Amino acid sequence: MITVGTDTRLTDELERQLMMQAIEDQFRFKPLVSLKKLLAKLFAGHAGGKTPVQGAVESAG
Numbered sequence: 001m002i003t004v005g006t007d008t009r010l011t012d013e014l015e016r017q018l019m020m021q022a023i024e025d026q027f028r029f030k031p032l033v034s035l036k037k038l039l040a041k042l043f044a045g046h047a048g049g050k051t052p053v054q055g056a057v058e059s060a061g
Contacts, residue, residue, distance in 0.1 A: 004010075010018070
């Protein structure tokens with residue numbers, strides 16, 4: 001994340017470019033990140049005996 005001071009102003013074109021880049025990055029598929037999240041969920045569910053969904057349902061009920 002870029003930190004910009006309160007007295008800094010962006011031109012319209014620069015702001016458009018930054019917004020377009022952020023939108024494109026948001027929808028870019030990242031297979032390694034997805035695989036890491038999947039494995040973390042599987043191991044967390046296996047180690048604790050409950051899946052994250054089961055724990056949420058029990059705490060809500």
